[in-house]
Amino acid sequence: MTSIGKFPFDPRAFATEHGGATSRKVRGDQILYGQGDPADAVFYIERGKVKVTVVSEHGKEAVVAMLKAGDFCGEECLAQQSLRISTATALTECAVVRLEKTNVVRALHDDPVFSELISTYLLTQNVRLKEQLIDHLFNSSEKRLARILLLLSNYGKEPREEPIVPKIDQQTLARMVGTTRPRVSHFMNKFRKLGFIEYNGHIRVHSALLSVVLHDPSLGPLSVADSQET
Numbered sequence: 001m002t003s004i005g006k007f008p009f010d011p012r013a014f015a016t017e018h019g020g021a022t023s024r025k026v027r028g029d030q031i032l033y034g035q036g037d038p039a040d041a042v043f044y045i046e047r048g049k050v051k052v053t054v055v056s057e058h059g060k061e062a063v064v065a066m067l068k069a070g071d072f073c074g075e076e077c078l079a080q081q082s083l084r085i086s087t088a089t090a091l092t093e094c095a096v097v098r099l100e101k102t103n104v105v106r107a108l109h110d111d112p113v114f115s116e117l118i119s120t121y122l123l124t125q126n127v128r129l130k131e132q133l134i135d136h137l138f139n140s141s142e143k144r145l146a147r148i149l150l151l152l153s154n155y156g157k158e159p160r161e162e163p164i165v166p167k168i169d170q171q172t173l174a175r176m177v178g179t180t181r182p183r184v185s186h187f188m189n190k191f192r193k194l195g196f197i198e199y200n201g202h203i204r205v206h207s208a209l210l211s212v213v214l215h216d217p218s219l220g221p222l223s224v225a226d227s228q229e230t
Helices: 011-018 075-079 101-110 112-138 141-152 170-177 181-193 207-213 224-228
Strands: 002-004 007-009 021-026 031-033 041-047 050-055 061-067 087-090 094-100 197-200 202-205
Touching: 011 021, 011 094, 011 101, 031 041, 041 075, 041 101, 061 141, 061 170, 075 101, 075 112, 094 101, 101 112, 112 141, 141 170, 141 181, 141 202, 141 207, 170 181, 181 197
Parallel strands: none
Antiparallel strands: 002 007, 021 094, 031 087, 041 094, 050 061, 050 087, 197 202
């Protein structure tokens, strides 16, 4: 059971009261739903991490969200979208609950507590999206990578001092940052040499990486290429 705002969401209680909820385990790399599939359900992540990607008509892929336990995905179906505009893929082994769209819509009308919970979640996600947009518009790719690594490690939310990011390849990081894999490799090596991360398959993030996001002057100025890259 996860708390969102002041109300906890309990998928078992939802299933009992509203029906249309199915729990299942998902292996890493398994697709929850694909771009172009019917948008007929909302998914709730009980355990694990999920990435959401979009592929353009020219075949270019971008990672638009990284979700964790307590998050929903596929909620755009509630906005009368008939087809999925993105693909959700398990990044790690996950436990998810599929909530049928018709049951969720009915609960939104009949259950004020659930309605407020979903509204709070959607508003929070809207804030995150605006932060990501600002990040892409105004920050260098180096700074964006540092921010993403901190977010993936749940910096500030976990008790351990050196959080471990789930296994994620550099190509996926590049798609999240909006740059190339060689650039990500360059910055990852730089962060490792500076002692900000340990990188050997899994990424171990140190709190000192926050200095990149805050643009610590002691790190030296960004190169012209870095400051111009968006």
